[in-house]
Amino acid sequence: MASSLSSLMFSVKRKEPEMVSPSKPTPHELKLLSDIDDQDGLRFQIPVIQFYRNDPSLAEKDPVDVIRKALAETLVFYYPFAGRLREGPSRKLMVDCTAEGVLFIEADADVTLEQFGDALQPPFPCWEELLYDVPGSQGVLNTPLLLIQVTRLKCGGFIFALRLNHTMSDAASLVQFMTAIGEIAQGASEPSILPIWRRELLNARDPPRVTCTHREYELVPDTKGTIVPLDDMAHRSFFFGPSEVAAIRRLIPPHQRQCSNFDILTACLWRCRTIALKPDNNEEVRIICLVNSRSKFNPPLPRGYYGNVFAFPMAVTTAGKLTDNPLPYAIELVRKAKADVIEEYMHSVADLMVTKNRPHFTVVRSYLVSDVTRAGFDEVEFGWGKAVYGGPAKGGVGAIPGVASFYIPFKNAKGENGLVIPICLPFEAMGRFVKELDNVLENNHVQPNSISIVSSL
Structure with a gap:
């Protein structure tokens, strides 16, 4: 059922954006990004948002002042x-450590946290008010690497919204940085995990040698349009709790039921989405599963490393094979793609970047999924307790709508723990997607209205 969140309207009063610089002198030097960091597919800004309740015992403390001061110290x-x-020869990216600072905005909203309701999930109402797009700040080069807005709410709670240049860090690394701000905000003199640069650990080898198959970087002609129409998109979020996952599992023979929830949900959503978009049967369709590869390295990457450490492994099939075969066919494709990511795979990606001019991953008829349930956004504290919601602010990646979904931890109104998954599709395709997903759950003994559309815009 649709939430009233989509109709919530409020206004935000912002002060002029300011620059927050390090509170002490810092080294002025050039630091190269890794060859994983500076690929084309990460050259965009990614937003996250955190909602915090009021704590009456902290009435004398202003979250804006506390976070601004902690940010400067962090x-x-x-x-x-x-x-x-800056960009050097061969499109190599590097950080000019100028200490110019990050953009910071102080704001007040005439709304309470309670008015957002139980369905506190993307897409968020009045999002542009909660993280103001400062003119001239969207570029990748020569602009602030972070934009932060702290918005006080009428109830005493607040919203912390952040936009990051993705070439600098992935989700786990960003949480490490945000946690450091929170620790210093609560009185620590330094972060519990000290940051480590060491980006050369994920640089290309000399000479570079691409040893693995990387279909995610294939040049694919966009013969029929990636997703059409781009100007008539529907954004919805869907809740998957224990009963929904169990219903999908009933489609799988007993010998395959050891699959992870990620594998099952990804295969199901990819299949439903493909049916909804109605490509020709002979058109290739692709699933990209973001894989955090930190655990793949031996010796391990140093604790505190805060670069990008993930891969975009891809499975490819035709639309006809995906939709005509039962769900286990898609599950095996997903599992195989994920299993390909080992340490050698990451080195091979870095080598491909320098030999192929740092290409973008393939978006043509692709669906990208990223599981952020273990990233820890909801654990970040600034002194007011854990976030009521913490995580991605949108369901997309980069400037291309409809390509990506995040898997976000969520507890529904019944107290069930599960996932909320934002989906973006053309308006008519969204109707077909909901119907197809309804059919999957209804035919497997879950009432169709148990698909909770927790928010819709």
Whole structure:
């Protein structure tokens, strides 16, 4: 059922954006990004948002002042974030550690946290008011690497919204930085995990040698349009709790039921989405599963490393094979793609980047999924307790709508723990997607209205 969140309207009063610089002098130097960091597919800004309740015992403390001061102190340790990206020969990105600072906005909203309701999930109402797009700040090069807005709410709670230049860090690394701000906001003199740069650990080898198959970087002609129409998109979020996952599992023979929830949900959503978009049967369709590869390295990457450490492994099939075969066919494709990611795979990606001019991953008829349930956004504290919601602010990746979904931890109104998954599709395709997903759950003994559309815009 649709939430009233989509109709919530409020206004935000913002002060002029300011620059927050490190509170102490920091080194002025050039620091190269890794060859994983500076690929084309990460050259965009990614937004996250955190909602916090009022704590009456902290009535004398202003979250804006606390976070602004803690940010300046944290930037002493994470001083590259206060610099600017430059591009060198062969499109190589580097940070000019200028200590110019990050953009910071102080704001007040005439709304309470309670008015957002139980369905506190993307897409968020009045999003542009909660993280103001400062003119001239959207570029990748020569602009602030972080934009932060702290918005006080009428109830005493607040919203912390952040936009990051993705070439600098992935989700796990960003949480490490945000946690450091929170620790210093609560009185620590330094972060519990000190940041480590060491980006050369994920640089290309000399000479580079691409040893693995990387279909995610194939040049694919966009013969029929990636997703059409781009100007008539529907954004919805869907809740998957224990009963929904169990219903999908009933489609799988007993010998395959050891599959993870991620594998099952990804295969199901990819199949339903493909049916909804109605490509020709002979058209190739692709699933990209973001894989955090930190655990793949031996010796391990140093604790505190805060670069990008994930891969975009891809499975490819035709639309006809995906939709005509039962769900286990798609599950095996997903599992195989994920299993391909080992340490050698990451080195091979870095080598491909320098030999192929840092290409973008293939978006043509692709669906990208990213599981952020273990990233820890909801664990970040600034002194007011854990976030009521913490995580991605949107369901897309980069400038291309409809390509990506995040898997976000969520507890519904019944107290069930599950996932909320934002989906973006053309308006008519969204109707077909909902119907197809309804059919999957209804035919497997879950009432169709148990598909909770927790928010819709």
